[in-house]
Amino acid sequence: MFYIYCPYCAEYREEEEFHPKGQAHIARPLDPMATSDDAWGDYLFFRDNPRGVHHELWVHAVGCRKFFNVTRDTRTYAILETYRIGEQPSVTADSVSTGSAASTATLTGVQA
Amino acid sequence: MSELQQRRVAAGAGLGLEIDRDRPLAFTFNGKAYQGYAGDTLASALLANGVDVVNRSFKYSRPRGVVAAGAEEPNAIVQLGASEATQTPNVRATQQALYEGLTARSTNGWPDAQRDMMSLIGKVGGPFMPVGFYYKTFKAPASMWLTYEKMIRKAAGLGRAPSEGDPDIYDHVHRHCDVLVIGSGPTGLFAALTAAKSGARVILCDEQERFGGSARDSDETLDGVPAPHWVAQIVERLAAMDNVTLLVRTTANGYFDHNFVTLHERRTEHLGDSAAMTGGRRQARSRLHRVRARHVVLATGAHERPLVYAGNDVPGNLLAGAVSSWIRRQAVRPGERLVLSTTNDTAYRAALDWQAAGGEVVAIADARANPEGAMVERARAAGMRIIAGSAVIEATTDRKGHRVNGARVAAVDIAGHRIDGSIETLVCDTVASSGGYSPVVHLAAHTGVRPVWRDDILGFVPGQTVAPVKGFHPVGAAAGVYSLGMAFDAIAEHLPAALAADGIALAPSAPPQLETLAQGEAVGLYHVPHDKPTMRAPKQFVDLQNDVTAAAIELATIEGFESIEHVKRYTAMGFGTDQGKLGNINGMAIAARCLGQTIPETGTTVFRPNYTPVNFGAIVGRHCGELFDPERYTAMHQWHVEQGAAFEDVGQWKRPWYYPRQKASGERETMHEAVARECRAVREQVGVLDASTLGKIDIQGPDAREFLGRIYTNGWEKLAVGKARYGLMCKDDGMVMDDGVTTCLADNHFLMTTTTGGAAAILEWLEIWHQTEWPELEVYFTSVTDHWATMTLTGPEARNLLSELTDIDLDREAFKFMEWREGTVAGVPARIYRISFTGELSFEINVQANYAMPVWEALFAHGDQYGLTPYGTETMHVLRAEKGFIIVGQDTDGSMTPEDLGMQWCVGYNKPYPWIGKRALTRSDTRREDRKQLVGLKPLDAEVVLEEGAQIVLDPKQAIPMRMVGHVTSSYYSPTLDHGFALAVVKGGHKRLGERVYLPMADGVTHVAEVVSSIFFDPKGQRQNL
Amino acid sequence: MTRVAYFDPHPAPTVPRQSPLHHMAEIAPTGDVAVTLREHAFRDHLNLRGEPGVLASAVESVTGLALPLEPQQVVFGDGTSLQWLSPDEWLLIVPGGEGFRLQRELRKALGDAHFSIVDVSGGQTLLSLEGEEAISVLMKSTVYDVDPRHFPVGKGVTSVFAKANAIIRRVDDTRWELVVRRSFADYCLRWLLDAGEEFGIAFQRAEHEVDAREAAPAGEAEMTT
Amino acid sequence: MQRYSGFSLVKHALSHHENWQRHWRNPAPKKEYDVVIVGGGGHGLATAYYLAKEHGITNVAVIEKGWLGGGNTARNTTIVRSNYLWDEAAALYEHAMKLWEGLSQDLNYNVMFSQRGVLNLGHTLQDMRDIQRRVNANRLNGIDGEVVTPERIKEIEPALDVSARARYPILGASWQPRGGVARHDAVAWGFARGADALGVDLLQQTEVTGFKMLDGKVVGVHTNRGDIGAKTVGCVTAGNSGTLAKMAGFQLPLESHPLQALVSEPLKPILNTVTMSNHVHGYISQSDKGDLVIGAGIDGYLGYGQRGSFSIVEHTLQAIVEMFPVFSRVRMNRQWGGIVDTTPDACPIISRTPVRGLYFNCGWGTGGFKATPGSGNVFAWSLAHGQMHPIAAPFSIDRFRTGALIDEHGAAGVAH
Ligand SMILES: Cc1cc2nc3c(=O)[nH]c(=O)nc-3n(C[C@H](O)[C@H](O)[C@H](O)COP(=O)(O)OP(=O)(O)OC[C@H]3O[C@@H](n4cnc5c(N)ncnc54)[C@H](O)[C@@H]3O)c2cc1C
Ligand SMILES: NC(=O)c1ccc[n+]([C@@H]2O[C@H](COP(=O)([O-])OP(=O)(O)OC[C@H]3O[C@@H](n4cnc5c(N)ncnc54)[C@H](O)[C@@H]3O)[C@@H](O)[C@H]2O)c1
């Protein structure tokens, strides 16, 4: 039962208010018609599914109805940060494994 | 009757701190009447009355009695309940407070636990039922397994479920706090007080009937007063603080992510069978507190470990600490002559208390070569015989196995796992044992944290927490700190700092003062050796509830089950309702020895919620019965109810399905009759449908039109203000996901309608594309589903009727098909859409929902002369199907493209923006010619209504498995066509028009149908343009 | 160019109306009632969407209420309230009959900017929950933390309410308001009555509400640009 | 292999059970195997067993990072049925069903396959359309099953509330009498014992950490116990398949989610059959030990923690009490979670991969236990022949690129 910081409501809310929406930062190909069948299949169906740090999209469905991003460890379920659409994560698999960044995250959603 | 309480120590000895001898309570067990006192548990009351055999064991049907005083009890599992509806299976007698009229039975044993017939099987068959025997037998013949299985099932199980519904209610409370303290022993109380003084929100819970934990019956002095008094003082102080919530009889059962903890508060289970009404109001029998805590203090103490020796399951074998608890709390001394077998000092208290309660201490077998320490000295001073370096290797019993009658004591070589020297048999009726303590780490483990073994305390403690578990503080015995003074110091030192780091400022609290006793070091003994090898010795039980013996564990390892998880699953160790609270560590230690490993190498199995079992009702709370799931109503709902409508569940909505009328004969119409009548009314006169449940989304903004063009498959560029258009929506895989009519209200303003079931999902769909992919588009979406009540007036007389009520010019030229107008209907401002889902002349009237009823009633007030008939979803389905209009979710299943549906006319191939779904339509699979395509089916026999879901074949003569080419998606009898007809999807169907297909049915009949156009009625669409 | 179509949905006051809870029986405040529930139906509810920079001054000048910019903030005026729902969404509740005029004035004040105003008055209703156990009833109903330490007067949130959603806001020390959707109103009310049973709960229907339209003459139903 | 029978039990009782043989050896890894199976769950073990038994390929290792059968095989609600909607899926699960029917005898190990029947309830008109569609398709595919009325449901499962009181009254059900449950651990152990007896090496506590490749072909695996050579590698690692695919340099259309289950305390027999409801979402049966085994829902987020949200448990029990109000006083004993590998079309992947010699069998998601013997059987055939078994062929990864999904989401109901 996660306690999730909504970067728009600027407070922690209970998991029941949110819906997970899969992997974050999956941009639709700009020119779909020029995208190969394989690449289109990848866009539709193929995901990172990492065991570890994952950037995912959530929506504060029963709340402000905004979509936002969550960086979460899929092994421990620790939420490392949350950040708005259009922003880039400050915590990544690389930053975690090299031990940098996490603490310097300045985005609104860093879990206290 | 109180003379029956033969094991109750007389008043005057200062024992029985918690019972009220002035409040006797009558209860029955296995049909026999007994008496106990207020303050008893069912277990202490049974012991007081000398009831030794409380149950029969699971596999061998051996007599079993109470062994423990708390949540760890494996044996005394009873069926509670005085009536059928209040039958409660598998209640731990040790955690059930006694109340007047309590009615309990053993869960196993026939005819009862005393004289059980199954025990014969246990005795005779026992040797042939080693662990895992069922995997090795009952295989032949295969057909017999179900029969064998029935027998096995009958013999298994504990209590039984009631056959009537639960008379009680349960509820939930959502709580948030700064500090949740689980366990109210001395450490929990001190931690709670420390935190509470800061003003922080504190919750303190304890599973027991009272606060205090081990301090309830401790003989220590805290801050200068006896421990039980100290408890009372602290509780009183806490109760006076408005930032503290005290929850007694409340078990923390699950510790979930990010410090979410479930607490189950038993509110009335100590009072009676069923929760009584208070002042005419229902009270919840129990309450689930769903707690989100910033910090969790785990002060759950430690469970004493019994020793594993032969015959250790016979009634009269008890946990040492439990013996003390009963004597001190309830003045119950459960026997006459005690032999204590221990590995540590603490257990000596049982012997001292036994003696103080007037019992005889025959001997103390201490596994340590040189027991020393304050408690040992006290025992010596009291004249007790201490046999050093020894242990009870076997408890002997009377012939029936109903009670211990002796203890065989021998010197034990722990390292060599053998006995040394001769065996002495002592006459006794009670063997109390203590093999040390296991910190209650269960909750910590729920979050995925593995316990860590500590050699110094011979137990597992909570492991280092991983990231998501922040603010987690094990303290006291739960943390493996068995010296209370050290535990207090640790709390005083670390808790303020931990909370301060989270902004909760604490004033330092002085740890309570106490006198510490010198303790001798304990030894680790888990499985007491016997003079015979384990496999040949009398049974030495590890898991009493599941009848798992040391031999079973050894056999499992012999058979190659080397992981402790395999051992668990092969032997069922720890699978019981007690989840191995007593036996697991011993079992792991035995497995470790058999495998030549250390205990930490062997590791623990995983502790999971619940800490103790919780009834389903308590977890369900009020989400049952009429509150199980919301029923959504339209503004006209009451009217439909009054008209006797039958309802259909569509999502959470209740929609009128059809309106059966009273026939002249006095009978109610069947659905078929009602629907035929409603259909004819629409086709011939006029009908009205409550269409309010359709999803409605208000879309405003300069880019609304562009947005629609990207989301829908068809074009919106040219839709003029005042006009409406049907649209299809696909996912990006090209499959149809929703449809509906969208109207251009003004240049920057559209109203989208969605399917009833799809409304919420479509709004979210629009938002996700807008927020994540096209934030630059200036457009906003707002749900107006509930705001508008919608009435579809349809049929040739629709215009005539409506014109009586509206100021809008309804002339066919002034207000064309697929247009909308604003005006009033029956004096109520309305928007009217000329759209049609029936194929008839239709006006969809929308008014603000608070004003729906006057309009609806006005329609009926004027409708008689036109034959106005209300119709439901079934008629709506027939009418739309006659027109070949699809229902997404019925005629589609997530695998149909617009082209499969024959709706190329609704696909804007040349739209500039690559709209959602477009790319997928050119993938190889979506281009296949033999895809399933939507067609009409006309059964050759006009009377036949094909079954929805019937499968279609081309060759009815082929053998099974048949090649199926599609199925019927919608099928009805058309009163208009006087013919059954259907919509279906058929492979390559669009090219099969005129062909015959076959539908072989379960009853052996094969229907024949012709593939036809999916439009059965008014193919040119003239009627809606009237 | 007609950018947006909107109209006054209210008929003349003589036309009867039905609140979403019209069918539920009242429960008189007998015995020791610790919670009182009232429906305040027939108010006008407007959903405002737009960037704060676009909306703020216009909203303030038209409604007299400062647009709350902090998340979870509600401001209350005389019979009116304005609540933050999301960074670009607010709920304006005004006495019944005033919504249309306000919408017209707001639209005028906002001019060509990009925003949206949607009348949702028929789609939701306002309930108040009052009394010493009001918090206890809420604690049984929502996962949101309603403790006064966390939920001061002037706060409002959208959260889970039993198996539906609700807007929950705190008007003063003992008074709370709930905004629930019309189609879920029956369920929410049943839930509340059930949750309040142990404390003693009374329910008053909407009839007791004063109708602003009776005070002011009804505006014509007017089509606007 | 030591034969098990009632007679052998008697014989061993005389020697106090001191002489039973191991179920399987604990061998040291060889340098190289003809086939390496990664993942010692039910499917991996079945694959190894059938490789040895039906294809004579015995130089095989099963590499398991933990203990045999400790993944989803240890965690599932053990429902076995074959009444799937689409032809491809029906063929696969019915193939498995036929193997289940003789499995205890074939393995000389009682897997307690109990054909007590499976009910899939319908609560809405659309549920009933879907049920009819599926049952009709099953019948024409030669799979047993019928559509039953509420009255008949009550006869089959008397504890179920089929009255109109319910929020979503039961309108009917599909009934597959040949469906049922099996003892999940025994399935893994039976296949393991069978494979071991035929010479397969079962390497426990051995984790594959990477693949050895040569010219785009797999030639072995790296493990925490050193490198092991292999001519062919089959990965059967359920929730961890995505991680292994990444090691081999490609992605799979998989997401790993928490799926939970729970059990009540043991009760005297009260349920006769398996009852599943997609609409109110819960499914339940009673184990031979007496506990009610209840399937909870899947969490929407990725999770490798083998645990899920409490609210899923709450919703599941709400559904169970709605269907069986008499269980209100029955108590929940334990809950747990597994990591299920879900595909976009709720159908498995049994496929070649971009790496030659490397095959994957995964994506069984929430419902692969029932397929265990069938999956192992067709996968073994495919590994042995170097080409996909006809029943497995439609389940290739390619379908996610061509779009030829086999969509069991639509009409098949809950996937268990
Ligand atoms: C709660 C729950 C309920 C379910 N209910 C049902 C049901 O009722 N009916 C049904 O049919 N199905 C059900 N399922 C699904 C079913 O359990 C699975 O589909 C099936 O058991 C998968 O078997 P498997 O052998 O493929 O995977 P698993 O049993 O998970 O085996 C995979 C093995 O691979 C090992 N592994 C992973 N990575 C590595 C590595 N790098 N190196 C070495 N080994 C590795 C793992 O340790 C594991 O043992 C349920 C699943 C869950 C979680
Ligand atoms: N010398 C030894 O070997 C030894 C060993 C163990 C304990 N002790 C002594 O025992 C005392 C331990 O004090 P403590 O405060 O740590 O523990 P405690 O045993 O006094 O209290 C623990 C309390 O937690 C409750 N509890 C456990 N699990 C719970 C749950 N899930 N939900 C709700 N309540 C739960 C228990 O019922 C109990 O009341 C100390 O005095 C210590 O010295 C000594």
Ligand SMILES: Cc1cc2nc3c(=O)[nH]c(=O)nc-3n(C[C@H](O)[C@H](O)[C@H](O)COP(=O)(O)O)c2cc1C
């Ligand atoms: C069909 C089935 C029945 C189970 N029955 C019980 C049971 O009666 N008692 C119990 O404690 N656990 C039972 N379990 C759960 C296991 O103890 C264990 O939780 C599960 O295998 C997952 O493993 P883990 O909890 O060690 O991670 C059962 C599991 C399954 C799959």
Ligand SMILES: [Zn+2]
């Ligand atoms: Zn938010």
